[in-house]
Amino acid sequence: MDFKIGVLAGDGIGPEIVEQAIKVMDAVASKYGHTFNYTEALVGAIAIDKTGNPYPDETHQVCLDSDAVLFGAIGDPKYDNNPAAKVRPEQGLLGMRKKLGLYANIRPVATFPSLIDKSPLRKDIVQDVDLVVIRELTGGIYFGARGRSEDQTEAFDTCYYTTEEVERILELAYVYAGKRNKKVTVVDKANVLASSRLWREVAQRIEKTHTDIETDYMLVDNAAMQLIQWPKKFDVMVTENMFGDILSDEASVITGSMGLLPSASIGRETSVFEPIHGSYPQAAGKDIANPLATVLSAAMLLESLDLLEEAQAVKDVVNKSIEEGYVTVDIAGEATSYKTSEVGDWLAKNI
């Protein structure tokens, strides 16, 4: 089959890790008889530098025209710690989410047995962790009205949700739970927030239509604790945008395999697949960055195209590279390590 893939490599290590994922996808294509037609487009700091816009219209068009989008990473130190800067790479990201309607961010977090010693948590706690955080991505306080008083001494942001937004993401959570361990944990702050009470009411209604799935409710402060104390007890955690930003990042460090975690942002027309780590500017161009999270994001991309066997082949080869120690220095530690490009070549060859 033929597929159109948008490629938004972005900043820092973005281009070099995306390059490896494409090698792997090409290997998949030739093995399984598909064609991936890639179209590159600008995003992030590099897009600001070249066009003045972190998410240019042409890039948006490329995404719309694609069956799926592979995304690297964005962010550049020159825009950091400068909240007052007029144009910032993050605005590109938020604009992309909104314009493409990427309403759900999916982050699977599972322990890699051979990397368990890298976890900051005790082995018995992190063993067999296998959860997914589903974060609402186009609503809440990220996109509500905000502003400053005229004299600049007051500021406000608005967290706003509609019933449909909540229904849509909860239904998605039940789809994932149905394919996994049949448990949904709805995280909110219903003892304080009106928007959370809306979430909870909608969830209590939708729960009744999914009697095969266990539904739990948890306050966000409690969830922040339980993720560390008993991460194993979660299957699918679903929550609103800001809580999801915090909890999905918290969840991402518990297994110690940050450099391995992929994500999918699901949209109505197309979806975007990207590693959860950042653009790691210090490592850019050095051929040392770990490409595995991007390669696993490509696996999620293949799943979204219903290429399930192909996706499994990619996951298998990544596992193999970890087991055989054919990995970059961040994972290898004192052992022999390989360059970003070498890992990509190895994966492609072993597909």
Added chain:
Amino acid sequence: MDFKIGVLAGDGIGPEIVEQAIKVMDAVASKYGHTFNYTEALVGAIAIDKTGNPYPDETHQVCLDSDAVLFGAIGDPKYDNNPAAKVRPEQGLLGMRKKLGLYANIRPVATFPSLIDKSPLRKDIVQDVDLVVIRELTGGIYFGARGRSEDQTEAFDTCYYTTEEVERILELAYVYAGKRNKKVTVVDKANVLASSRLWREVAQRIEKTHTDIETDYMLVDNAAMQLIQWPKKFDVMVTENMFGDILSDEASVITGSMGLLPSASIGRETSVFEPIHGSYPQAAGKDIANPLATVLSAAMLLESLDLLEEAQAVKDVVNKSIEEGYVTVDIAGEATSYKTSEVGDWLAKNI
């Protein structure tokens, strides 16, 4: 000296743990020649049951008339998971914070060497952790305008901050850092929120007036990760109300000594001291609850009255009880354990 102490024991294990703290304070009083005049008042579910109001006016008056307030815990299962209930214990808590102007919640988190194995984190990560989370407590999304559309399908909450609110809490953070390890980490989401940009601007200004203290800025999602990965690197973390709710709870589990953590909520006129754990209804009345967090909250209370030597004596006797294993079952594990009341008696005797 004579002091007036408000005593709000609350629900669940509240009364029995507060009783032990009072034994210890009485021992301090007789040893150091002070008088503590206690006035009890209702709060929480028990206050709803008896008066229909979780924070009755008489209770507020008791607090206003006190030099400091000792607080137990609130919450009752019959009000849980019922976001629609008209009156809830939490409203009492939020009302108290607002009416007493308790603008800062202070939560020290330090590792107890002998309890390090209880931490969910690896020993090398949690060893020597010593940090304080300072949470703004009377502003932000907790107290901004909120509501529902007439047809109930939309809901919103408002996060609102003024320059003065931000200044006040940041100045307090620098006071704490000055007495500690001279480092303040300001946590916000300045890459998205207008209120966070106000926080950051104010902080960047105030930072310049405290050149003896190192100031760091961290986005909340990053802070949620770093707390687990490198908790040692924090000294004083300061943040707005909602982020503080999440991060202070997250911080509270990293040392594995949840049952030992005290807190102070600082007000203009009086301050409130309470354990960070909940009302633990399953244990109520069984004389098994761990009173140490409440006793350590009493130590913070003594500090607020400038009884520094007395406060240190309380902290010392708590450490002694832990080292000698004179503790409740949650800490003792398989070893011999003692009843709540026995621990209180022992502490009072050994002051």
